[in-house]
Amino acid sequence: MTTQLRVLDPAEWDEWYAAIVAAFGGIPDAEEEVELWRELIVADRSLGVWDGSVCVAATSTFPFRISVPGGAVVPAAGVTGVGVLPTHRRRGLLTAMMRRQLDDVRERGESLAVLTASEPAIYGRFGYGIATMALSAEIDTARVRVQLPPGADEVRLRYAKVEESLARCEELYARLVPRRPGMLARMPGWDRMTSLDPVAHRGGGSPSQCVLAERDGELVGYARYRVSTTDGPAGVAGAVSLSTLEAVDPAVSAALWRYLFDIDLTTVLKVKDRPVDDPFQHLVSDVRRCAPRLRDRLHLRLVELGAALEARTYAAPVDVVLEVEDAFCPWNAGRWRLRGDAKGASCTRSDDPAELALSVRELGAAYLGGCTLASLAGAGRVRELRPGALAEASTAFGSELAPWLPHGF
Structure with a gap:
């Protein structure tokens, strides 16, 4: 049978939520917890995949705001309830949901998407990097x-x-x-x-x-x-x-x-x-x-790269051209010049020679200052193309306090 991916109709909430519970092992939540989720989950931010009358995959986002280095609190989509029933795996449903979800997040003007992962190996291929540890x-x-x-x-x-x-x-x-x-x-x-x-x-x-x-x-x-x-x-x-x-x-x-x-x-x-x-x-x-x-703990993705990098400040002056790979959100791919310091930043398209090469996943990992670009370079995930560029950028992306997600979602 063909499947249909669509925005959640509030009348179908029970079937949609049941699919999430089933995807996570079928252990029911406490009644008071279910009722609170019913209030917090926003229907038009929720997606379901339906096989006939049965919901077989689901996800949603919350309209969060998250603190970033420098003290600003910026909009971010909090991805939650990502699940596919065992009967419908390996059919591309997860990829289809993540594709639609990130498109929707971009249309809403939210430059960041964040999630906590029950299986961390899943989300790197969609551009999420591990931004905080617990x-x-x-x-x-x-x-x-x-x-x-x-x-x-x-x-x-x-x-x-x-x-x-x-x-x-x-x-x-x-x-x-x-x-x-x-x-x-x-x-x-x-x-x-x-x-x-x-x-x-x-x-x-x-x-x-x-x-x-x-x-x-x-x-x-x-x-x-x-x-x-x-x-x-x-x-x-x-x-x-x-x-x-x-x-x-x-x-x-x-x-x-x-x-x-x-x-x-x-x-x-x-x-x-x-x-x-x-x-x-x-x-x-x-x-x-x-x-x-x-x-x-927190996995983070830059949805609109330029806006995201301009939303935070930088621990030291930085002026670097980034060559960014982003196959899943191609509007982020290419060269960007990041200029910033403790007062603010600009991040614009550039035709200048690249000085650091990395993927959007590495930028997500380093974005809150919890993971250094230098450590990612040590793993071969960031390449220095201009001598000194790595040390400059790695220091600038740092944070005085380690980033921390105080509770899950």
Whole structure:
């Protein structure tokens, strides 16, 4: 039978969403999670492939805004729910959806597309590069201590209910977004997604708990976590699982980390999806007993190359001609002259000789400053055509803070 790729009709939402669930193994989501997705997913940004009356492939994008080096918060399409039923794989359906999706994103004027990948090997061929990594750790809090910087003891910590403190926490989060590249400015409804706490997600642990950090009555940080305990021969042994932690300065951050280390009846602190330069690594007495590890997090694609490179600033002056390969979005292919510094940038078509050669995938990986062009060159993925061009561009694309995606989508 022939298949049809089309924009989602809201009346077909249940069948469309069922296809995504089936493509990801058929494990149903919690009812409250499904209802929130129903509110957040935008029908005219969603695509489905139909084989007769059956939806066999699906995807969507969210209208996000993401922080970039320099502090600007720019429009980006948040790609989500990419799935093809096992019965319809290897027929070109995924490629067709990604082709249509990127065309639609371009028409909307969004110069970036971002996603988190359940299978990272898939998206490089569509021009996505790994732009951020995530740090995880499992800390032995019985043997690792936190060394506090000056001012940490002046921070007041107060236990609070998640829902009652949500608005204040969201106000603080919004203030922090421009500080670090890769953070999402939360659109309406996303506060509920970050605080959603279905029983199925607790892994036998407690409901989500929240501690607020205040200074002179002002909220300056918060942490959300859950606790799980087991009763063994040596008594109660528990673990703290950190969901999120935000702080305005080092003293607040350290006070919150010490609180998490010192929760009674626990000896393990489980941390995931933190920035790779998270300061806790420099507060602990023994980093080896934290068992840090990394994995890919945000994948990023430049949809409109010129506009994307002009949207951010650069850590050092740069003037370089890029020879860009982009077979999937050919309007990006060719030579571009990038001129920029800490105040701004221009990126225009050029007939001058190329000085660096790379694909749009490498630009996506380096765009937020989390991956250097020099490291990509070491893997043979960037070629220097003018001596000195690589060092100049690699330094310019850097970021003072490592980029970080605080939550998935």
